């Protein structure tokens with residue numbers, strides 16, 4: 098990515114995993130990051146696009162999961 102000042106910034110995409118054994122389909126993740134998460138026909142959350150929303154919204158959605166079903170990594174660091 099090139100910023101307005103012309104600097105080049107390396108963007109590290111998030112890696113998101115959802116444990117379907119824990120997901121209860123309550124949709125908190127979809128509320129916070131609707132372009133990233135969606136509920137499938139089975140009523141369980143899935144990842145639409147790991148870069149669909151700003152990282153902070155994705156992290157909020159993951160942290161807001163009442164069952165702790167979502168894990169998020171950036172590079173080698175686990176954020177949630």
Ligand code: SF4
Nearest residue numbers: 120121123124126162
């Ligand atoms: S917030 Fe958690 S329990 Fe709710 S749909 Fe998303 S992954 Fe499933």
